[in-house]
Amino acid sequence: MKKEDYKRLNDYLNDAFIYLSKYDGFFIQNMQSIFVLNNMLYEKLKCIDLKHNFHKNNLPYEDVFELARNEIEKINPNYLKEFDKLIDSGRLEFFLKEKNITIKESNDYKKLSEIENSEEDIRYDSVCSYTEDDYFIDIARTHNYNDVLMLIHEFMHSRNLSKNMGEYRYILTEFFSIYFEMLSQKNLLENGINPSELDIFDRIKDTGKISKKINKYYIVFMSYNLLGNIKEDSYEDLEKYNIVSSTKEEFESVCMYLLKYFDYQKIQYNNESKEFNLHDYRKCISILFSSGYRYLLGTLFSCYLLENENKDKIVWLNDHINDEEIKNMNFIDVLKIIGIDLTDENIDAKLVESAQNYYKNLSKYSVKEEKEKSLTYNV
Numbered sequence: 001m002k003k004e005d006y007k008r009l010n011d012y013l014n015d016a017f018i019y020l021s022k023y024d025g026f027f028i029q030n031m032q033s034i035f036v037l038n039n040m041l042y043e044k045l046k047c048i049d050l051k052h053n054f055h056k057n058n059l060p061y062e063d064v065f066e067l068a069r070n071e072i073e074k075i076n077p078n079y080l081k082e083f084d085k086l087i088d089s090g091r092l093e094f095f096l097k098e099k100n101i102t103i104k105e106s107n108d109y110k111k112l113s114e115i116e117n118s119e120e121d122i123r124y125d126s127v128c129s130y131t132e133d134d135y136f137i138d139i140a141r142t143h144n145y146n147d148v149l150m151l152i153h154e155f156m157h158s159r160n161l162s163k164n165m166g167e168y169r170y171i172l173t174e175f176f177s178i179y180f181e182m183l184s185q186k187n188l189l190e191n192g193i194n195p196s197e198l199d200i201f202d203r204i205k206d207t208g209k210i211s212k213k214i215n216k217y218y219i220v221f222m223s224y225n226l227l228g229n230i231k232e233d234s235y236e237d238l239e240k241y242n243i244v245s246s247t248k249e250e251f252e253s254v255c256m257y258l259l260k261y262f263d264y265q266k267i268q269y270n271n272e273s274k275e276f277n278l279h280d281y282r283k284c285i286s287i288l289f290s291s292g293y294r295y296l297l298g299t300l301f302s303c304y305l306l307e308n309e310n311k312d313k314i315v316w317l318n319d320h321i322n323d324e325e326i327k328n329m330n331f332i333d334v335l336k337i338i339g340i341d342l343t344d345e346n347i348d349a350k351l352v353e354s355a356q357n358y359y360k361n362l363s364k365y366s367v368k369e370e371k372e373k374s375l376t377y378n379v
Helices: 003-023 026-044 062-075 077-083 109-117 146-158 167-190 202-227 234-240 246-274 278-285 289-306 311-320 331-337 347-362
Strands: 090-095 128-129 135-141
Touching: 003 026, 003 202, 003 246, 003 278, 003 289, 003 311, 026 167, 026 202, 026 289, 026 347, 062 109, 062 128, 062 167, 077 109, 077 146, 109 234, 109 347, 128 146, 135 202, 167 311, 167 331, 202 234, 202 246, 202 289, 202 311, 234 246, 246 278, 289 311, 289 347, 311 331
Parallel strands: 090 135
Antiparallel strands: 128 135
């Protein structure tokens, strides 16, 4: 990397740290623990067999809605009144899933320039978005039972929305949605749906991708946090303090990866913004850090609690996460409500073991035979 590349990378990292320090203090304060936990998980995930042949079953919208409704009723019958309003209120929309352009495909700045000049609206994922007074759910159709799970996932986000949302809602909203998504998948499989009409490993794949990204960038992020600006001799400084396990070539490769990521995010922001807003810009380039760890923790907490059944307490916390009483509690005590004890010195190992058990339990449904039009995935 050239000096001007390092300068641009440091400018990006500075903006990201400013945003995260103000709006995601939990990540800044706990990044080292998050990175250690992630590394433990990644070592277990990177070699597992996620081959599973699945296909579309052209599940009609009506069936998607009805199956999701059945699972929502099991979660909490009190949610049905709001769920039944989704269609008539215009809050629910299904759309065809598009393949998103990824950083991996953007190996040079010519491709980034092509993205910058593209006016095509690329939509690639399901989402629950909200305004001050309302919320809207968009579901990216996969045309199989995964549509049911995504509808449940996004709807559960709406159940912890509030005009006075606190930090714990921000940290745990993905956990609530992932837990009930996983629980519903468990119910569907046990009730006899065809496993080949569902990507049973979808959540594990998504978590694996996130874990791989965190495992990739964490050393540069930690270096910036501990030692300041990234420069040509940063690797030697890391070696001096014995806080690096990668080679210099790997470290420099991650620096370039992050630089390309930030460049890409900047282009995306410029494409979508009519005028520059510093806060929104910093939020945009920070999403790699602020988003990933919440899905990571959400998946690990969910795997653990599926083994230690506590659904009613999770529903209760979901309904009360924005209460002043909960906001004023210590985060450790909040998690104790649902049966997670972060003071347990073995909690990291227990969380990772639960994720392994979740994978093993799903594997019995895996379809390995080759079938026409089937899809497979490898980490």
